[in-house]
Amino acid sequence: MGAVYLVRHGQASFGAENYDVLSELGRAQARAVGVELARRGVTGIGARCGTLSRQRATAELALAEFGSGGSVEVDARWNEYDHVEIAAHHGGGAAQGSADPRAYQHALEKALAAWIEAGDDSPCAETWPMFLARVRAAFDEVVSGLGKGERAVVFTSGGVISTLCGDLLGDAAGGMLSLNRVTVNAGLTKVVTGRSGTTLVSFNEHAHFDGEAINLLTYR
Structure with missing residues (x-):
């Protein structure tokens, strides 16, 4: 094994x-x-x-x-995955910020869900x-x-x-x-x-x- x-x-x-x-x-x-x-x-x-x-x-x-x-x-x-591009196309352009990493993580998770849902229709490369x-x-x-x-x-x-x-x-x-x-x-x-x-x-x-x-x- x-x-x-x-x-x-x-x-x-x-x-x-x-x-x-x-x-x-x-x-x-x-x-x-x-x-x-x-x-x-x-x-x-x-x-x-x-x-x-x-x-x-x-x-x-x-x-x-x-x-x-x-x-x-x-x-x-x-x-x-390219988190910057996914956030740009599916997360309203959410950007990393050291001031509130939890808020960014929440926004990214929503963007990832939208990216997956979009499938082949996503504008991401x-x-x-x-x-x-x-x-x-x-x-x-x-x-x-x-x-x-x-x-x-x-x-x-x-x-x-x-x-x-x-x-x-x-x-x-x-x-x-x-x-x-x-x-x-x-x-x-x-x-x-x-x-x-x-x-x-x-x-x-x-x-x-x-x-x-x-x-x-x-x-x-």
């Missing part, structure tokens, strides 16, 4: 001029999830990540904690069906390449992970809308694959942020 670990990136720079950069807390989260993966014996693997800076930096920092290291294959299919197709294809490629007992690690984003988890449970759109809001920065999701198919066995694990590390726990 093979296993795929889906890792959400560390905290990005909400409200900053360039969101796509890990905050100092995000860098600490990335190192912490690397330590957790090493503790589980997930070492010496060939990892994957998207092309976004926050995803690549999380992968590099986490893998540095692996003793034996490992290479990172960059694949744009693991990128997050990437529609919901297009996003779903690319993340499914990226995931299927990883799963099909796993041998017996092999493991893969993918550093990606909350929307991607939530969509894939929903898809495995029979409702990709529902997963995106209900699971995305609770994904933890640098949280772990585990999927196993074998003769009986591909199964979600854990979502959003973050015990590595319990106890003395509780200050590392963030959702946005």
Whole structure:
């Protein structure tokens, strides 16, 4: 039986001029999830990540904690949806603002629901069906390449992970809308694959942020 670990990136720079950069807390989260993966014996693997800076930096920092290291294959299919464009077309142009992140999150969730509802008719460059197709294809490629007992690690984003988890449970759109809001920065999701198919066995694990590390726990 093979296993795929889906890792959400560390905290990005909400409200900053360039969101796509890990905050100092995000860098600490990335190192912490690397330590957790090493503790589980997930070492010496060939990892994957998207092309976004926050995803690549999380992968590099986490893998540095692996003793034996490992290479990172960059694949744009693991990128997050374009929240700026979706907010512009479906959310009345709502913009990130450090003053009220909860208000922005609420507006974005409404925009995501409208984006999904619009389907192929959305004016966004990437529609919901297009996003779903690319993340499914990226995931299927990883799963099909796993041998017996092999493991893969993918550093990606909350929307991607939530969509894939929903898809495995029979409702990709529902997963995106209900699971995305609770994904933890640098949280772990585990999927196993074998003769009986591909199964979600854990979502959003973050015990590595319990106890003395509780200050590392963030959702946005």
